[in-house]
Amino acid sequence: MKPTLHEERIQWREGRRFVAGIDEAGRGPLAGPVVAAAVILPQSVRGKWRAQVADSKLLTAVQRESLYPFITRAAVSYGVGVVDACSIDLLGIAVATRRAMQLAVAQLSPAPDCLLIDYFRLPEVNIQQKGVREGDSLCFSIACASIVAKVTRDRLMLELERQYPGYYFAEHKGYGTKKHLECLRRLGPSPEHRVSFTPVRDCLAATV
Numbered sequence: 158m159k160p161t162l163h164e165e166r167i168q169w170r171e172g173r174r175f176v177a178g179i180d181e182a183g184r185g186p187l188a189g190p191v192v193a194a195a196v197i198l199p200q201s202v203r204g205k206w207r208a209q210v211a212d213s214k215l216l217t218a219v220q221r222e223s224l225y226p227f228i229t230r231a232a233v234s235y236g237v238g239v240v241d242a243c244s245i246d247l248l249g250i251a252v253a254t255r256r257a258m259q260l261a262v263a264q265l266s267p268a269p270d271c272l273l274i275d276y277f278r279l280p281e282v283n284i285q286q287k288g289v290r291e292g293d294s295l296c297f298s299i300a301c302a303s304i305v306a307k308v309t310r311d312r313l314m315l316e317l318e319r320q321y322p323g324y325y326f327a328e329h330k331g332y333g334t335k336k337h338l339e340c341l342r343r344l345g346p347s348p349e350h351r352v353s354f355t356p357v358r359d360c361l362a363a364t365v
Contacts, residue, residue, distance in 0.1 A: 163295075164295075165273070165296070165297065173271040176269065178273045179196075179302050180299050180306055181258065181275075186330060188337075188351060191250065192306045194306035195265055197232060198233065206228075211294070213306070215294075221307055224304050225304060236260070238259065239257060240260070242351045271287070273292060314326045321347045324347060325337065325340060342360060
């Protein structure tokens, strides 16, 4: 199933010109930030690239990278919010994810009239909003936001690979793969690991 502009058209027909799709990347990993993106699309989106847009989880890294410039060029506006591992430990992942989304929305200019969000709601943001179940699969602007968020986070993890060699962040992007867990046990947590997450906390406890 390909994402469509159905949800956006509902809002446009009701007079809301600037409809932002919002999604996140990186809720589940043991290391690195959580990243959110917000994307406002024009009411007419052209180009063959449209047919390639899908939930970022269904695309390869190469496909996401190739779509990223088309999305960001076509967008009326887009924003990205990043919340680091230390803040995730302090706030909890749910609050940290909402914080990243708020930061992304705050970067949008013009300001959105409506937010379409995959599963989440942002009670801290006083803007009309709608939670769209499976939005990254069904809603075009949310799917675009999922791609922007994922590409941004993957690039950040490549930077962390250079800062903390030996953890293979570029390979697993911080997710709890067998190889990552082996590195974690051997090297201990880096400053970019989320110590509030059970496998990292267990690793710390084992070294005490």
